[in-house]
Amino acid sequence: MSVLLSCSEQKIRKDACWYATFMFLYLLVNLFVLMRPSPHWDEILDWNGQATDTYLVAGRWAGWMYRMVFGVGMFQVTSGLIAGVYVALALVIQTKLLQLDSPAFKFTYAALYIGCNQIVTQLVYSFQSDTSMFGLLLATVAVYVLVRFDKIIVSALILSVALGMYQSIGLCYLVLWAAVVLVQKQLSLRSLIRFALSAGLGIVVYFLVHKTILLLVDIPQNMIDYVKNYQLTTTNWRYIPEYDWKFKLIAFAFYFRQSVMQAFGNGETFNCVTASAIIPFVVLVWRRIREKAGFVLKLGNIVLLLVIWYAPFALTFLLLGFPGDRVCMAAPLSAAFLWLLMLKEIPAGGKLAPVVLIVALLVVVKAAYTNGIRARQEAYEHDYAVKQLHEMYYHARSVAASSQLRQYEIILMADGENTNPVFKFSAPEYFKSSVLDWYASHYRLHGLRQADESDYTKYADVMKTMPHWPDLNSIKQVDGDIIIRLSAEQE
Numbered sequence: 001m002s003v004l005l006s007c008s009e010q011k012i013r014k015d016a017c018w019y020a021t022f023m024f025l026y027l028l029v030n031l032f033v034l035m036r037p038s039p040h041w042d043e044i045l046d047w048n049g050q051a052t053d054t055y056l057v058a059g060r061w062a063g064w065m066y067r068m069v070f071g072v073g074m075f076q077v078t079s080g081l082i083a084g085v086y087v088a089l090a091l092v093i094q095t096k097l098l099q100l101d102s103p104a105f106k107f108t109y110a111a112l113y114i115g116c117n118q119i120v121t122q123l124v125y126s127f128q129s130d131t132s133m134f135g136l137l138l139a140t141v142a143v144y145v146l147v148r149f150d151k152i153i154v155s156a157l158i159l160s161v162a163l164g165m166y167q168s169i170g171l172c173y174l175v176l177w178a179a180v181v182l183v184q185k186q187l188s189l190r191s192l193i194r195f196a197l198s199a200g201l202g203i204v205v206y207f208l209v210h211k212t213i214l215l216l217v218d219i220p221q222n223m224i225d226y227v228k229n230y231q232l233t234t235t236n237w238r239y240i241p242e243y244d245w246k247f248k249l250i251a252f253a254f255y256f257r258q259s260v261m262q263a264f265g266n267g268e269t270f271n272c273v274t275a276s277a278i279i280p281f282v283v284l285v286w287r288r289i290r291e292k293a294g295f296v297l298k299l300g301n302i303v304l305l306l307v308i309w310y311a312p313f314a315l316t317f318l319l320l321g322f323p324g325d326r327v328c329m330a331a332p333l334s335a336a337f338l339w340l341l342m343l344k345e346i347p348a349g350g351k352l353a354p355v356v357l358i359v360a361l362l363v364v365v366k367a368a369y370t371n372g373i374r375a376r377q378e379a380y381e382h383d384y385a386v387k388q389l390h391e392m393y394y395h396a397r398s399v400a401a402s403s404q405l406r407q408y409e410i411i412l413m414a415d416g417e418n419t420n421p422v423f424k425f426s427a428p429e430y431f432k433s434s435v436l437d438w439y440a441s442h443y444r445l446h447g448l449r450q451a452d453e454s455d456y457t458k459y460a461d462v463m464k465t466m467p468h469w470p471d472l473n474s475i476k477q478v479d480g481d482i483i484i485r486l487s488a489e490q491e
Contacts, residue, residue, distance in 0.1 A: 015092055018091075018092055018095070018106060019088050019089065019092050021107065021110070022087070022088035022091045022092065022110045022114075023084055023085070023088040025110055025111060025114045025364060026084040026087055026088060026114050026119075027084060028364060028368055029114050029115060029119075029120075029364055029367045029368045029371060030080065030084070030114075030119065030120055030123055030368075030371060031368075032368070032371060032372035032375055032376075033080065033120050033123050033124065033371050033372070033374075033375045034076065034077050034080035034081065034123065035077065036076075036375040036376070036378070036379050037376075037379045037383075038378070038379035038380075038382040038383050039074065039076060039126070039382065040124040040125060040126075040378055040382070041378070041381070041382050041385070041435075042124075042125060043074045043076070043124075043125065043126055043127060044438060044439055044442050045435065045438045046072075046073055046074060046127040047073055047074050047442055048072070048073045048074075049067070049071075049072025049073035050073075051127075052064060052067050052068070052072040052073070053217075053219050053220075053223055054223060054226070054227050055067065055128070056213060056214065056217060056219065057214070057219055057223060057224050057227040057228075058227050058230075058231065059164070059167055059206075059210055060128075060131070060164060060165060060166060060167070061164045061209060061210050061213050062131070062135070062161045062162075062163075062164025062165045063128060063131035063132075063135075063164065063165045063166065064213075065164075066130075066131045066134065066165070067127075067131070072127075073127060074126050074127045075126055075127075075130075076126045078126075078130075079123075079126040079127070079128075079129045079130040080123050080126060080129060080130075082130045082133075083119075083122070083123060083129045083130045083132075083133035083134075084133075086130070086133040086134045086136065086137040087114070087119065087133050087136065087137075089137055090133075090136050090137045090140040091109075091110050091113060093137075093140045093141065093144055094109075094140055094176065094333070095109060095110070096144075097140075097143065097144060097147065097148075097176070097179075097180045098179060098180065098183050098337060098340070099183055099184065100340060102353070104353040104356065104357055105340055105343065105344065105353075107357065107360065108336075108339070108340060108343075108356050108357060108360040109336045109337070109340050110336075111360035111361065111363055111364045112273055112332070112335060112336035112339055112340075112360060112363060113332040113333065113335075113336040114332070114364065114367070115273055115360075115363035115364045115366070115367035116271065116273040116274060116331055116332035116335055116336070116367075117269075117271055117273070117367055117370060117371060118271075118274075118325060118326075118328055118329060118331045118332050119133075119332065120371045120374070120375075121268075121324070121325045121326035121328075122326055122329070124375070124378065125326070128166070131165045131166065132165060132166040132169070132329065134165055135161075135162040135163075135164075135165030135166045135169040136162075136169060136172055136329060138158050138159070138161055138162035138165065138169075139158075139159065139162040139169050139170075139172045139173040139176065140172070140176060141158055142155045142156075142158040142159040142162060142173055142198075142202070143155070143173060143176045143177050143180060145158060146177070146194065146195070146198050147177070147180050147181075147184070147186070150194070152194055152197050152198045152201070153201065155198045155202070156197075156198045156199075156200075156201035156202040156205060157202070157205060158202075159173055159198065159199065159202030159203075159206075160202045160203070160205035160206040160209065163202065163203065163206040164206055164209065164210070166329070168315060168323075168327040168328070168329055168330075169329060170199075170202075170203075171311050171312055171314065171315070171328075171329070171330040172329055172330045172333060173199065173202075174199070174307065174311055174330070175307065175308050175311050175312060175330040175333050175334055175337075176330075176333060177195055178304045178307045178308050178311075179304075179308055179333070179337045179341075181195075181304060182301060182304045182305065182308070182341070183337075183341060183344075187297065187300050187301060187304065226434070233321075234319060234321050234322075234323050235319040235320055235321045236251070236255075236319075236320040236321050237319070237320050240320070251320060252317075252320075255316055255317045255320045255321070256317045258316050258317075258322070259310070259313045259314060259315075259316040259317040260310070260313075262274075262313035262316060262325075262328065263277075263278075263309060263310055263312075263313045264278060267313075267325045267328070268324060268325045269325075269374075271325075271331075272366075273332075273335050273363060273367075274331050274334075274335050276335065276339070277309060277334060277335040277338045277339065278309075279342075280338040280339045280341065280342035281305060281308075281309045281338050283342050283346070284305050284338065284341060284342055284345070285302055285305055285306075287345060288301045288302050288305065289302070305338075308334050308337060308338060309334060309338065311330060311334070312328045312329070312330035312331040312333075312334050313328055313331070315327050315328075343356060386439070386443065388469075388470070389436075389439060389440075389443065389445065389448075390443070390445070391470075392410075392412070392448075392469060392475065392484050393410065393445045393448055395472060395475050396410040396448075396475050396482040396484060397410075399475050399476070399477050399482055400477065400482050403477045405477065405480060405482075407480070408447065408477075408480055408481055408482055409447050409448075409449060409481050409482070410445075410447050410448040410449070410481075410482045410483075410484065411449060411450070411451050411455055411459075411481055411482065411483045411484065412436055412448070412449070412450045412451060412484050412486055413450075413451040413455060413456065413459065413463060413483055413484065413485055413486065414450075414451070414485075414486045414487065415463065415485070415486075415487065434450065436448075436449075436450045437449055437450055451483075455483075458479075459478060459483055462476065462478050462483070463483070463485050466483075466485045467485070468485055468486060468487050469484060469485065469486050469487075474486075
């Protein structure tokens with residue numbers, strides 16, 4: 001008994017040391033993001049929890065519950081730190097599942113994983129970064145329960161909660177399961193069936209819980225409409241029935257090509273770690289082709305490798321849209337695993353450990369600077385846009401004062417005629433999502449709002465005679481209101 005206790009204590013100490021190491025890597029890469037001087041523009045929309053119910057409507061019912069328990073709204077530093085706790089715990093479990101026993105391999109896996117820069121695409125949304133990373137941890141635990149304990153129902157229930165945190169977490173579950181089956185050589189019809197049962201049941205439970213909660217919770221109709229309209233912008237499936245089969249095939253081919261380009265690292269920004277994963281992918285496929293095994297087993301292993309490499313980016317094709325890098329949460333797992341599996345399999349893998357460690361450290365340092373540059377630029381753009389919003393507001397108040405107006409509204413109106421706009425939030429998507437109204441409310445710019453359809457009809461002729469902001473003549477008093485003409489073109 002004492003020997004067993006001693007062994008258990010040693011394992012716990014080792015896991016604790018690796019957890020601390022993974023947390024250090026996470027903080028090294030992302031600390032500037034957590035401490036960035038200004039919030040991400042989208043965080044203003046849920047600064048104090050006014051948009052929490054949108055998570056529930058959007059299907060993130062577990063994330064909604066999490067926020068209700070621990071606190072609603074934006075927590076820039078707190079959420080980021082707790083997200084790191086979840087990521088580090090997930091890495092401890094993943095390295096066990098993937099049989100990365102060598103310290104060099106464990107460190108390299110974590111360095112490539114954290115340095116992949118996909119995590120930072122969630123951290124800038126501090127109202128959901130902790131919940132999405134908790135979903136990652138839950139998906140990891142769900143695979144652990146399925147593979148180690150063969151518990152289909154328990155795994156499915158955990159998966160349903162993970163999906164309720166963030167839906168694309170399901171791809172993490174798929175990629176990690178495929179990686180574990182590949183590395184542990186457990187591919188069989190039985191393992192496929194048990195995975196399908198677990199995943200299928202998890203998805204069914206996810207939808208049932210979501211629908212049940214929506215029936216029990218009173219959500220304003222305008223919020224439901226807002227979320228549905230936003231979700232429509234993430235996919236182009238609604239347009240497909242309008243076209244013939246030739247055009248449909250062109251559309252499918254285009255979005256499939258875009259998803260493959262993402263797998264090659266060409267997303268919203270170029271990702272060198274993601275791009276590099278094609279090297280171990282090709283090597284591993286070639287090794288499977290040459291190995292002495294039955295055709296079915298060879299084909300199955302190659303399909304698993306293809307799933308691991310491509311699945312993190314499949315939503316671009318499945319949605320026929322561009323949901324953004326932030327939904328590709330399985331990308332770090334994919335790239336890190338492919339590299340480590342290749343290093344484990346090639347004869348020179350062990351001898352390359354020092355080189356691999358150096359490269360992994362360079363990836364971490366590069367990611368820290370890359371994330372810092374991105375966070376710095378986003379902070380600048382946010383501050384610059386808010387500064388202009390204040391300038392518009394106070395110039396409009398001066399115009400109102402000179403006209404001796406006491407009751408008036410300041411209406412922001414946009415068109416697409418100016419080819420050189422300088423106001424970040426005048427792009428079309430901001431007007432369609434009412435972002436400017438949220439900003440006006442948050443920064444206490446009372447009376448300022450963006451125009452609706454009736455305003456454009458009422459003031460169409462006047463707008464044509466006005467220049468665009470930042471020309472001061474772009475602000476004018478008309479019929480007791482102050483209108484400001486902006487450009488709706490992208491910068």
